[in-house]
Amino acid sequence: MKVLGIESSCDECAAAVVEDGRFILSNVVATQIPFHKAWNGVVPEIASRKHTEWIMGVADKALKKAGLGPEGIDGVAVTSRPGLLGSLLVGLTFAKAFAFSRGLPYIACDHMLGHLYAPRLVYASGTEFPPYPFIGLLVSGGHSIICRVEDFDRVTVLGTTIDDAAGEAFDKVAKFYGFGYPGGVCIDRLAQKGDSGAFRFPLPNLHKGSHDYDLSYSGLKTAVINQLEQFRIKKASDDESEKANIAASFQKTAVDILLRSLFRAAEDTGLSVIVAGGGVAANSCLRSSLAARKDLRCIFPPLELCGDNGAMIAGLGYQYLVRGESSGLDAPASARVSGFKRKYP
Ligand code: KG4
Numbered sequence: 001m002k003v004l005g006i007e008s009s010c011d012e013c014a015a016a017v018v019e020d021g022r023f024i025l026s027n028v029v030a031t032q033i034p035f036h037k038a039w040n041g042v043v044p045e046i047a048s049r050k051h052t053e054w055i056m057g058v059a060d061k062a063l064k065k066a067g068l069g070p071e072g073i074d075g076v077a078v079t080s081r082p083g084l085l086g087s088l089l090v091g092l093t094f095a096k097a098f099a100f101s102r103g104l105p106y107i108a109c110d111h112m113l114g115h116l117y118a119p120r121l122v123y124a125s126g127t128e129f130p131p132y133p134f135i136g137l138l139v140s141g142g143h144s145i146i147c148r149v150e151d152f153d154r155v156t157v158l159g160t161t162i163d164d165a166a167g168e169a170f171d172k173v174a175k176f177y178g179f180g181y182p183g184g185v186c187i188d189r190l191a192q193k194g195d196s197g198a199f200r201f202p203l204p205n206l207h208k209g210s211h212d213y214d215l216s217y218s219g220l221k222t223a224v225i226n227q228l229e230q231f232r233i234k235k236a237s238d239d240e241s242e243k244a245n246i247a248a249s250f251q252k253t254a255v256d257i258l259l260r261s262l263f264r265a266a267e268d269t270g271l272s273v274i275v276a277g278g279g280v281a282a283n284s285c286l287r288s289s290l291a292a293r294k295d296l297r298c299i300f301p302p303l304e305l306c307g308d309n310g311a312m313i314a315g316l317g318y319q320y321l322v323r324g325e326s327s328g329l330d331a332p333a334s335a336r337v338s339g340f341k342r343k344y345p
């Protein structure tokens with residue numbers, strides 16, 4: 001079964017064709033980064049306008065790259081939540097129209113479950129995906145979730161951020177220091193040349209009570225931003241090694257925050273397989289730190305499937321469609337997923 005996946009929840013306009021929920025036949029991602037760069041962040045109005053301009057061309061390219069016409073598609077999957085409402089509506093409306101005009105089933109999908117699905121995708125052949133259950137680590141610009149995963153759609157949240165998401169912390173620190181946009185990638189690159197022990201930033205103190213696996217980034221963010229005054233006094237913005245040291249020290253602490261809760265969750269649940277997804281799963285420090293834990297099996301998507309893409313949605317959508325589920329043409333887009341504190345979605 002060949003599924004066309006559409007993703008437009010934020011600033012990537014993406015479409016892909018995936019066969020049988022596993023094999024990527026095409027994966028087209030048109031990034032809007034150059035259009036948001038001047039604002040150091042995603043401008044929702046610009047994002048939805050660009051999606052409107054691009055979605056037809058991007059979907060067309062995904063079909064062509066897969067060597068298919070519209071008649072070669074058996075079903076459609078699309079992100080309908082969570083994300084920027086205007087952006088989501090463009091992809092959702094396109095997917096509904098495509099499915100309706102061809103008499104195909106379509107399914108409205110959850111973006112975070114898509115990220116969790118990404119490591120299951122392969123281009124030709126690949127290693128077998130581990131059986132459920134496992135621990136999921138979902139880290140993106142809007143979410144940070146540590147969860148127990150029983151199936152592609154059965155996720156129990158063990159811990160989540162009580163303030164900023166991990167990616168948001170990278171983006172905000174980069175913005176304050178003028179490290180560039182998008183923040184996560186710029187800090188990751190800068191940190192390669194820095195000393196992660198140059199600055200000591202605090203880990204949050206959330207251990208007690210029900211916060212065992214929760215995360216917090218506001219303390220780290222404030223501490224790093226407080227350092228900015230010293231940075232300016234020293235006129236360090238021209239000092240590459242000082243910039244790299246700030247980036248490396250922040251990144252190391254941001255990753256330690258994730259790892260501390262993640263390892264505690266693995267230990268307490270007795271689960272030794274960790275599957276990561278979301279934009280921050282591309283972080284080199286996170287990837288190498290997890291790879292160093294030989295007692296755990298850590299599975300990451302390839303770098304190009306960490307960020308937003310249509311393939312993860314096509315793969316996820318296949319699982320619903322093959323089960324006989326589909327969405328109605330009245331399915332709404334939602335900016336947030338309500339009540340995901342302990343049960344997701
Ligand atoms: O999943 P994603 O592409 O979009 C959302 O669903 O939010 O994640 C985007 C986030 C941004 O905050 C970006 O700065 C972060 O992922 N990111 C990274 C890296 N690449 C992207 N954060 C740390 N290190 C990276 N290499």
Ligand code: ZN
Binds near residue numbers: 115141278279307
């Ligand atoms: Zn995402």
